[in-house]
Amino acid sequence: MKCTTAAENSNPVPVKPTNFYAEKTQSYVYLKTSLTIEDENSSELNGNQYKFLILQAMKETLGQVGAATPVDLLKVFGDGTCIIRVPSRSTEKIWAALTLYGSTPSGKRCAFRVIHASPFLLGLAFNSRNHRDATS
């Protein structure tokens, strides 16, 4: 991570916008995911159940080899959302596996929806998807 500022000299008057850019691709991607289960209150889910369902989703679409990718559950929020960390190389596949997961082992319909994906954990603090056109 590198930060280019206007100048580190003494006169502070002209403030140019700062650009942040990653010098290399990050090794992990953080996904903020919500899980909805039909006829069930998803706020009651605990971490173990969440992890189990994520693994089930990966097994179903990607098979045993795909499910061997390390996925870390960092935080479970009360409203049925959580933050998971996946290796950036396999983000696309794991995300698709979550998207295509339709029903829990007990036969209830469920839906993983990725609310936000970012290579930086701090990036999850603000969601640019809620931006609207100024004209509308």
Add this chain to the structure above:
Amino acid sequence: MALPIYADLNIPYQSAGSIQEVLDLCVDVGFERVAINNVVKNLQSGKNKKQAAKPQILPPTQILLNKSSTDALKAQRPKFQQLSRFTTILDDAANTHRLGSPEVQAYDIIAVQPTDEKTFQLACSTLDVDIICLNFTENLGFSLKRPLIKLAIKRGIHFEISYSPALKDNSVKRNIISNALTLISVSRGKGVIISSAAEKPIDVRSPWDVMNLGKLFGLNQTQAKDAISRNCRAVLKHAEARKTCKTVISVTAASNLRPDERWILQTSRTEAISQQKSITQDNPESSSEEDSSDDSEDNENMDSENVHDQPERKKLKLDVS
């Protein structure tokens, strides 16, 4: 740069209550353009014409949501737009002439689902439709050939992939992924749209999920985004062009103008007023008081919703057969 408008062009028609639930969630997750799909399996009656009557086709106004519920959705997303879509299954190449009938043409989008090679060829090369959707849930039974697909894309027809059947069954999921991969490798990622076909709210995924799914199907980032935004817009433009033939100018009734197109009326009126004023200046005998009072009334009406209720405004309508 304007934000893309994400579209889901396949929400199967059900009762108004359940479709309302689906649309609520669609709007909630980020879709702004939604087409309600009326699937009529058999467009033509069977060979025993005495036994089976022609299937009834509902007019699009019946399948669309009423104004009060769309207004609620518009409050959430101001650009929200609902469209009507008609889909039929082609199982006989001879059963296509009813596609041109006025009750089918009343729909915004027309789609066909070919079932074998013959009908697929017909749909790609001659039929006047906007979308070709294939039954990806099982083995297609014929191969998708590059020249035909190229021809269809050249004619502005798009191919549809629906993902929601994949959520229910594992073998169906496998079939959908493999068929989608084939289609995208043959079409090289062009002319593809991805839609949900969601019957329940739980089947709806957010536009970004769908984009990622498109990447799994073999599209790149841009193509995946186009599959739910730009290509869907192209479908609508194609549908519009189908109704007006080849054209550079089309004439519509003033009542059909969208709110963001009202400026056309405004400018044409101001021009007319300035012309009128120059005429009245030339002829001082004509009463100028009437004109001014009319103008103020008109301007008030312009701001309100019912522009088309004004008797003075000349309505133009062009019937293109």
